[in-house]
Amino acid sequence: MTGRRWRGRGLVGEALRNLIFAWPRSIGMVVLAAVLLGTLAYVEFSYAQRLITEHRDLVAQGRNVLVVRANGGLDAGRCDALAGVAGVLASGGIRPEGVVSLRHAPGTRFQLAAISDGAVSVIDPVRSKPVQRTTGWTLGAAAAAELGVGPGAVLTPTDMPPAPVSNILSADSRFPELARSIIGIVAPSGVFEECWTEFMPGALAGGEGMLRYWFREADQLDVDGALPLNEFSRDLSAEFALRAVRYLWIVVAAVVFVLAGVVTWLRRTELALYRALGVSSAGLHLLAAVDAIVVFAVALVVGLGVAMVLHLTIAVEWTAEVLATGLRSSVSATVLAAILAPLWIHVTSRTPIADALKDR
């Protein structure tokens, strides 16, 4: 038997017109789905933002910095040469040189230290311009504040010739002990007590072994983190991968799917009319799919938009990673719900048309 029947385009048009004419239902569905999808995005935004912020704070505090010490010190040249090794961002040494007082502040004692310019890069990574090796002094920020001096001021430590202050070093985040020091920037020669090395993200894991090998001739080598490795064992990437909300998108998709089921059930008589008018099972699926795609797509845009605005009012910064995380979850939930929603047609189509039309 052959026969003319519904065109696909005609059914798409029907679905769109039904959405428009039944606007209270459409808007209700959009709002409910938007709340669910927006909440999902917001939860993901917040979680990702918290972890990323924590990660950045840790990196700023020296998460990727290892400090090597040895009995009798470390060869300064080898410490400095680490900067050329793959995976190393910067490296340099520190040598404490006792305490000192100043002629114009008698009785007040300051730490005296010699550090290489490579170590300055590790200790003060946010410094806008590198320090220069000069005959002048570099002051820790706390020492500079305490003395009330800045670059250009002349300091005269006891038993030393006067010299100007050349740099102020901000060591608060990675090496606060250095903050109240008078520092001389020195060439990498002789022996350093500590060698500070910052690794690129991801290279830290192999860093300890590499440093042990690098300084294998040193006596009683000790390698530790600037943030103590044994006290800090969090792996933020793993935490993110195993986060409790990682399956929330499936839960949200399931709830949206159930919501679509309720709406389909409420429309069962209308759908039975379309069946009576010869719309095939595939045609009914097309009607439901267009309905789901349009409603869920609008809900996704609205939900994501609101979630982003809400998050922006709270978050200090906004990153592509955070955006990607929220987008990935909410888009996944939307796509899954849109794929599943037309399956409700199978449930409503089980009822004979005559019964569904209450016309027996």
Next chain:
Amino acid sequence: MSIELTGVTHGYDGTTVLRDVDMHLEPGVVVAVVGPSGSGKTTLLSILGLLLAPDAGMIRIGGDDLTRDSANRGRMRAAGISWVFQTANVVPYRTAIDNVALGLLKTGADRTTALAGAALALASVGLAAKAQAHARTLSGGELQRICIARALTSAPTLLLADEPTGQLDGPTSRSIGKLLSVPRPTTVTVLATHDMELAANCQRILTLADGRLTEASL
């Protein structure tokens, strides 16, 4: 296309409603099926309209056995069968003309053609002025006339009407009755009704009682 029922039996929950019903209808005929409430008129029309598969027996349309062939049953429902249901089944939030246009869209017509046909059909049932009214704002009688217009807008192989004038007032009932009982050369028309005036306008009257179908003399 001829319509043929052979030995059709159907029941609900152990109660047999139709027993061994035979029927042969040729294009152009207008048949009234009468009988008391609960006698199985709607069930008979549901089986004829391919909305219900009989428990036993066979239905052929144009020589094709459509008793169980679900794909072709759907195709025939779209292309060849028009219904006026006892309950006015419409898409409630769509306009009158949109609801009527469904009768042509189901046959594959494009929307422009369907709307043009729907406008004519609405005029034929006296609802031209209500074309843009939403179905939910219309009275029961007006909805029934929309269903009739939807059924008449295409040229079906089989036109089925279940109590089509049940919700209409006297004058409207008579004019709609006349509209439905006009013989159409390519259409088999079957009207289930209690309205003996409408039945009298038909070429044949079949009486359904105790599940059996018998021809009544006019």
